[in-house]
Structure formats: structure tokens, C-alpha cells
Amino acid sequence: MNALRKHIHPGWLIIAPLLVMVMALYLGPILNILWLSVTDPEPGFGNYAKLGESDALIRILWTTVRICIITTVFSVTLGYSIAYAMMHCHQRQKNYMLTLLLVSFWISILVRTFSWLMLLGRRGLVNVALEDIGLIAEPIAFMRNELGVLIGMIHYMIPYAVLPLLVSMQAIDQRVMDASRNLGASGSQTFLRIYLPLTKPGLVASTLLVFILSLGFYVTPAVLGGGKVLMVAEYISVQLLVTLQWGTAAMLAALMLFGVLAMLWIMSRFMKLSTVFGGAAR
Amino acid sequence: MQDKQFMKEMLTDSAQAYKQGRMDRRTFLALCGASGVALTAVMAGDAEAAADHVVMWNWGGQSEECHGSAIGDAFTASTGKGLRFDTSGPLEGKIKEMVESGNVTADVADADLFNAVSLGPTGHLEPIDYSVVSKDKTLPGYALEYGVSVILYGYAFVYDTEAYGDNPPQNWADFFDTAKFPGMRSLYKWANGSLEAALMADGVAGDALYPLDMDRALAKIKSIKDDSLYWGSGSEAHSMCVNGEVSLGMVWQNRGRNIENDTDGRYKLVNNQALAMPGAYIVPKGNPAGAAAMQFIATAQELPAQLALLDCLGMTPSNPAAFGQIPEDQQPYAITSAMNIDKIVYNDPTWWGENGGDAVNAFLDAIS
Numbered sequence: 001m002n003a004l005r006k007h008i009h010p011g012w013l014i015i016a017p018l019l020v021m022v023m024a025l026y027l028g029p030i031l032n033i034l035w036l037s038v039t040d041p042e043p044g045f046g047n048y049a050k051l052g053e054s055d056a057l058i059r060i061l062w063t064t065v066r067i068c069i070i071t072t073v074f075s076v077t078l079g080y081s082i083a084y085a086m087m088h089c090h091q092r093q094k095n096y097m098l099t100l101l102l103v104s105f106w107i108s109i110l111v112r113t114f115s116w117l118m119l120l121g122r123r124g125l126v127n128v129a130l131e132d133i134g135l136i137a138e139p140i141a142f143m144r145n146e147l148g149v150l151i152g153m154i155h156y157m158i159p160y161a162v163l164p165l166l167v168s169m170q171a172i173d174q175r176v177m178d179a180s181r182n183l184g185a186s187g188s189q190t191f192l193r194i195y196l197p198l199t200k201p202g203l204v205a206s207t208l209l210v211f212i213l214s215l216g217f218y219v220t221p222a223v224l225g226g227g228k229v230l231m232v233a234e235y236i237s238v239q240l241l242v243t244l245q246w247g248t249a250a251m252l253a254a255l256m257l258f259g260v261l262a263m264l265w266i267m268s269r270f271m272k273l274s275t276v277f278g279g280a281a282r
Numbered sequence: 283m284q285d286k287q288f289m290k291e292m293l294t295d296s297a298q299a300y301k302q303g304r305m306d307r308r309t310f311l312a313l314c315g316a317s318g319v320a321l322t323a324v325m326a327g328d329a330e331a332a333a334d335h336v337v338m339w340n341w342g343g344q345s346e347e348c349h350g351s352a353i354g355d356a357f358t359a360s361t362g363k364g365l366r367f368d369t370s371g372p373l374e375g376k377i378k379e380m381v382e383s384g385n386v387t388a389d390v391a392d393a394d395l396f397n398a399v400s401l402g403p404t405g406h407l408e409p410i411d412y413s414v415v416s417k418d419k420t421l422p423g424y425a426l427e428y429g430v431s432v433i434l435y436g437y438a439f440v441y442d443t444e445a446y447g448d449n450p451p452q453n454w455a456d457f458f459d460t461a462k463f464p465g466m467r468s469l470y471k472w473a474n475g476s477l478e479a480a481l482m483a484d485g486v487a488g489d490a491l492y493p494l495d496m497d498r499a500l501a502k503i504k505s506i507k508d509d510s511l512y513w514g515s516g517s518e519a520h521s522m523c524v525n526g527e528v529s530l531g532m533v534w535q536n537r538g539r540n541i542e543n544d545t546d547g548r549y550k551l552v553n554n555q556a557l558a559m560p561g562a563y564i565v566p567k568g569n570p571a572g573a574a575a576m577q578f579i580a581t582a583q584e585l586p587a588q589l590a591l592l593d594c595l596g597m598t599p600s601n602p603a604a605f606g607q608i609p610e611d612q613q614p615y616a617i618t619s620a621m622n623i624d625k626i627v628y629n630d631p632t633w634w635g636e637n638g639g640d641a642v643n644a645f646l647d648a649i650s
Contacts, residue, residue: 056647063650122466123526144511144527227471227512230650238646241375242472243639244400 030257037254040247047251057252064232067146067221068214071153075210076203078154079161083202086162087169101159109156113223116152117143144226152220160213161206168202204267212260232256335364336571336578339388342369345595349392352590357581363574374401377566381406386568389575395562398429399635408565414576419583419601424560426631431560432582433597436535436617436626437475438556440542440549445529453555457530458483458502460509465529468522469503471512473645474634476503478557478627479532488555488627496641500648512649523549536596539615551615553622559629560600592616 037047051057086097104112119125120142127139142148172195180190218233225231232252239249267273336357338349346367354365370376372391378401380386391397401407407428417425424431441451442465451463457479469476477494480502486495503510511527513519516534523531524544531549533541538551563582565575581587588599589607598616599605605618613619617626634641 056643059647060650117525121525121527222514223518227469227510227514228507228650230646235646238472238642241373243642244374244378245639245643246375 033250033253036246037250040250041245047247050248050251051255060230060232060235061252061255063230064215067149067153067217067229067231068211070150071157071214072207072211074150074154075157075161076165076206079158079206079210080165080199080203082158083162083165083169086166101162104159109219112156113152113220116148116155116224120148120151143224144228146225146229148224148226149221149229149231152224153214153217156220157210157214161210164205164209165199165202168199168205172198201271204271208264208267211263215256215260334362335366336389336574337366337368337387338390338392338578339368339370339372339566340392341371342367345369345392348591348594352594353578353582353587356584356587357578360581361574361577363571365578372397372564377401377564378404378406381567384568386566386570388566389569389571390563390565390578393429393562393564394634395424395426395429395431395560395631396629396634396638398426398562398564399632400638401564402426402428406567408567408569408575410565410579411573411576414573415580416583419603421560421600421602421628423628424562424600424631426562429562429564430579430583431562431600432579433561433588433591433595434558434600434617435561435597436553436556436558437470437479437532438535438538438551438553438617439479439530439532440523440538440551441531442526442529443548443550450550450552451530452552454479454483455485457532458506460506463530464509466509466511466527467506467530467532468511468513468519468528469532470519471514471646471649473642474638475532475557475559477641477645478629479555482555482627491627492630492633493637494633494641496644500644503645504648507649510649520544535598535615535617539596553614553617554625556617556622556626557629558598558617558626560631561597562631 038045040047082097082101086094089097117124121127122139122141122143124143126142127136130136131139142151176194176198177190180194181187185193216233217231218237221229221231222234236249236252239245239252264273338354340346340349346369349367350365358364368388372388372393374393374397377391377393377397380388398407402409409427410425410430412425415425415430417430420431421434439451439454439457441463443450445465446463451457451459456463457467469479477496477499478491480499481491481495482488484498484502486498511522513522516537519531519533520537520541522528523533523541531541533551535551535553535556538553541549542551563579565579569575582591583601585601585604585607588601588604589609591597592599592604592608592612596615598618599608600618605620605623608616608619613621616622
């Protein structure tokens with residue numbers, strides 16, 4: 001027992017149950033998925049080879065990545081302005097804004113998705129109003145296409161973009177900006193050369209968070225895309241539940257997993273990832 | 283491990299005691315609760331289902347109430363067994379997963395007949411016991427080894443009378459004719475029915491559809507892609523019409539009446555060339571209630587159940603004896619009524635069971 005203690009810190013015993021649970025409930029199923037992707041319907045890399053053969057799969061992946069990139073760019077940009085505004089208004093207003101932001105987390109994604117249909121649908125509030133005042137003759141197709149999917153996804157993702165940015169902005173010492181102005185930099189110079197670089201960890205964190213969460217979007221594209229915007233999550237679900245091609249589904253899931261891991265690895269080449277997740281920049 | 287064995291035996295014993303009335307429900311459930319955590323959550327479900335219930339796996343919504351009143355009450359009266367529901371929707375993948383996991387909790391799944399063709403031979407379904415279930419109480423060709431059609435639903439369409447009031451669309455050719463009938467239309471997202479409609483629109487006779495000519499069907503689907511939306515659930519199809527997003531909407535025929543009512547008659551159902559889909563009851567392999575599932579299916583085939591399902595859910599009877607008894611006010615909506623039966627075409631579950639997966643993927647590729 002003593003020999004064991006020399007090598008293993010007793011603290012590990014305390015967190016062992018957690019570790020075992022994570023292994024069993026998280027790693028186990030993931031390994032199962034990886035296993036499925038090389039064994040169903042027959043052993044080998046047939047499922048991965050499909051990527052080279054099928055234009056359809058490549059197109060679905062490209063649609064997914066394209067939509068996620070656009071969503072990320074808009075969510076993080078808008079999120080940055082919101083976080084910036086929250087940092088620079090009165091405490092009272094900041095509290096209001098924070099409350100509204102958190103409330104939006106509590107509203108189901110289905111409700112938020114269908115609300116867009118009521119607002120921007122063919123006979124939604126906006127189209128009917130514009131038609132009534134004579135601005136347009138035909139309803140504008142906001143929904144049931146890629147634009148609709150983007151509107152729905154960006155709207156859903158903005159709060160996720162704001163929070164990491166807010167945390168990172170709060171950590172900035174305001175006197176640095178004063179010093180910059182004091183030394184003669186203009187407002188925009190101070191922002192671009194001092195403020196923006198200091199919020200980079202927050203920017204990276206919110207970009208990663210939004211992009212990775214967007215990859216898994218299912219409900220919003222299915223409803224707002226009118227069936228024409230097929231993203232990978234919905235395709236995986238169809239392969240699992242309808243066409244029973246579990247191997248293809250597992251392959252796509254594995255691909256998404258590796259894609260995300262590769263992205264994190266590339267990021268880690270350029271910066272210390274621990275600063276993104278709240279660690280100290282050393 | 284010894285403990286687990288003991289608990290399992292204790293629970294099995296108490297389930298039997300509960301079944302025979304020697305133990306009340308509360309004690310039984312308390313025992314289930316007291317004897318463990320993860321193990322019993324599963325065991326309690328099993329034991330209770332085995333005790334005195336048949337669990338029907340359906341799609342929720344109104345069907346819970348309707349299956350209870352249309353089939354459940356008569357089933358309980360004749361067998362003394364109750365009816366419970368799992369409303370999570372028995373999609374093919376879920377049935378496969380349930381059977382392969384070894385934890386089968388449902389007895390009868392409200393599925394499609396083509397599911398019986400694809401899941402039966404792979405060992406995921408119990409064969410239908412035709413000494414209990416009747417082959418004569420469904421349409422010929424719709425009583426298969428692993429599933430029997432209990433109701434029919436149809437792929438039909440509704441149109442906007444304000445848009446095409448004077449010269450309404452009458453068949454699938456009109457539905458696909460965007461020059462003559464401009465406006466958005468909606469089709470089913472998972473290929474079924476949409477492919478058949480496209481072929482009929484392209485001039486294929488209703489009785490010569492199978493095997494489906496995929497290339498021809500997809501070309502026709504693509505030709506109206508810019509004017510099409512695609513729905514994935516009955517409620518979505520419904521809301522696309524009610525919200526005025528489409529002027530022509532492919533719908534499940536049993537939704538037609540609700541759409542007419544909800545739009546105050548602005549949208550009208552056309553059952554000409556409707557594709558009759560055999561909705562089937564199938565039994566997952568190793569179902570907890572065993573043979574009682576077959577008695578349940580037999581009850582659903584009887585005339586009162588058939589007519590009650592039509593009244594409550596709008597599902598068309600598949601028992602030929604019921605066709606003549608479809609009430610006057612349901613005649614336009616039921617696809618096997620005297621008014622419609624000569625105009626409809628029939629789905630081939632064998633083709634779909636064998637080729638459905640590839641067809642769905644090819645369709646998704648064409649529309650996305």
C-alpha cells in the first residue's frame with residue numbers, strides 16, 4: 001500500500017469515481033462509434049472511402065462547414081459589439097442586458113426557431129406589414145432557405161459568443177487604455193492595437209465555442225431550411241433512424257470529432273489554448 | 283454480482299406475485315425501487331410489462347388517446363390485459379437499436395409495412411402468428427411474414443382554392459405543372475410518396491410504378507425544386523398549408539380533413555391518384571408480453587376498431603369488410619371508401635423494404 005502511495009497521489013482516489021464514470025459513460029460510447037465506423041456493414045475503411053466516391057457526402061459536409069463559418073463570423077462580430085456595449089454602459093444597464101442574455105438561454109430552441117417563421121415567414125409579420133404598406137409586391141423569401149437557417153443559427157449563437165468575450169473584457173485593466181490615450185494614440189488606434197489584441201483569448205474562445213456548437217445544429221436547419229439545407233447532424237440522424245446505414249453515420253460522426261480535434265490542435269500551434277479556457281498566459 | 287442475481291430473482295418473483303394479485307402495485311413498485319438503481323430502472327419496466335400489459339409503441343399526439351379508445355378498450359375487455367404507450371415513435375433505427383441492446387420494452391410498433399420487409403429477415407422482428415391474426419382482414423399482399431397492415435394512410439395533396447378556384451389541379455401531373463399552376467408546393471422529405479407522385483406526373487401508370495425508375499423520378503423532382511419545400515413531419519406539412527407557405531401541398535390523407543377545417547375550407551383535399559401506404563403493426567423480437575401482442579393486433583383488425591381508428595385518427599381501414607361501412611361524412615377523406623377506392627394506387631412494401639435506404643439517400647441528395 002505504501003509502495004503504491006509513493007507513485008499515486010491519494011488525491012487520485014477521491015476523483016477516481018468521476019474518472020471511472022467519464023471513462024464508462026463518455027469514452028466507451030465514443031470508442032463504440034469509432035468501432036462501428038470501421039465494422040458496419042463490413043470490416044475495413046469502406047465507409048471512409050465513400051467520402052471519395054460520393055459527391056453527396058462532400059456537398060453535405062461543405063454546406064455544414066460553410067454555414068458554420070458564416071454563423072461564427074456574424075455571431076462573434078455581433079457578440080463582440082454586445083459584450084463591448086455591456087462593458088461600457090452603466091452597471092444598471094449592464095445588469096438588464098445580462099438578464100436578457102441569460103433569459104434567452106432558457107428559451108427552447110424549438111420555440112426560438114418557430115418564432116422566426118412567424119416573424120419572417122411568407123405570411124409572417126414582416127412580409128405582411130411590408131406588403132400592406134406597399135413596399136413589396138411579393139413576399140421576401142427570408143425563411144425555408146439558407147438565409148433562414150443562418151438567421152436562426154446566428155440568433156441562437158449570439159449569447160454563446162457574448163459570454164466568453166465578456167469574461168475576457170472584464171479581465172482587462174482599463175488603465176492600459178488610459179495610458180495609450182495619454183501617450184497620444186487615437187481612439188481607434190487604442191482599440192485596434194491595445195484592446196483588440198488583449199481580447200484575443202476571448203475571441204478565440206467564442207469562435208471555437210460557436211463553431212463547434214454550430215456543427216451539431218439539427219432542429220434549425222431542418223425547420224428553417226425547408227428541406228433544402230441538409231447539414232451533417234440531420235444526415236447522421238437519417239442514416240441512423242431511417243436508412244439504417246449506421247456505418248456511414250458513425251463515419252461522419254467520427255469525422256466531425258476528428259475535425260474538431262484537428263482544429264484545436266492547429267489553434268494550439270499558434271497560441272496557448274489554456275489562456276482561452278481561463279488559464280494564465282505564461 | 284451475487285446481489286444482482288438475488289435482486290433479479292426477487293423482482294421476478296414479486297412480478298409474478300403482482301400479476302397473480304398476491305401483491306399490490308405499491309408494494310411491487312416499492313420493492314423495485316428498494317432493490318437498486320440502474321438495474322431496477324430497467325427491470326421494473328420489464329417486469330411490469332410482463333405482468334399484465336401490452337406496450338404499444340406509437341407516435342404520440344392524438345394517437346395515444348385514439349389507440350386506447352379504438353383498440354385498447356376492446357383488447358382489455360377480451361383479454362383482461364391493459365394497454366400502455368411508448369410515444370417516442372418506432373423509427374426503423376430505434377427498433378433495431380432496441381432489439382440489439384437486448385432491452386426490448388415494446389410489444390407492438392405502429393410502423394410501416396416496409397419496415398417488416400427490411401427488419402424481419404435480419405432477425406429484429408417476431409413473425410406474425412396467422413393462427414391468431416387474420417390474413418383476410420387486410421388487403422391482399424399486405425399480410426407479410428413479419429408484419430400486417432392494420433390501417434392505410436395515403437399520400438394525397440391539398441390545393442389552395444383561392445389560387446386555383448376555377449380550374450383546380452386534379453392529379454399529380456397538375457401538381458408538378460408549375461406553368462399551369464404557379465406557386466410553391468411541398469413534398470415529403472424522406473422520398474416516400476414523393477417518388478411515386480413524380481413518376482405518375484411523368485406519365486407512369488399507377489399499377490406499373492414498381493420497381494421505381496429512380497433517375498426518372500428524381501429528374502421530375504428536380505424540375506420543380508425551385509418551387510418546392512420539403513416537410514419531415516405531419517405537423518410541418520399541416521403548418522405549411524395553414525400558414526399559406528404553399529399553394530399545393532402533398533399531405534398524409536388523414537391530415538386532409540384537419541387542414542380543410544383549419545383553413546375554413548380554403549384548402550381542399552384531392553385523393554385522386556393517392557398512394558395508399560400500408561401502416562403495419564410489427565412486433566420487436568423478444569417483446570415482453572409475448573403472444574399477447576398477436577391478440578392485440580387481431581383486435582385492431584376487427585371492424586369496430588377499424589372504424590374507430592378512422593373516426594378518431596382519420597386512418598383508413600385496411601380490412602375490406604370495413605370499406606362498405608365507412609360513414610357518409612368520411613367518404614371523401616378515407617382512401618378506400620367507395621368514392622375513392624377506384625382512383626388510388628398501392629405502395630409496394632417489398633420494393634421499399636429492399637431499396638428504401640438508397641432511395642432516401644438519393645432523394646436527399648437531389649433536393650439539398
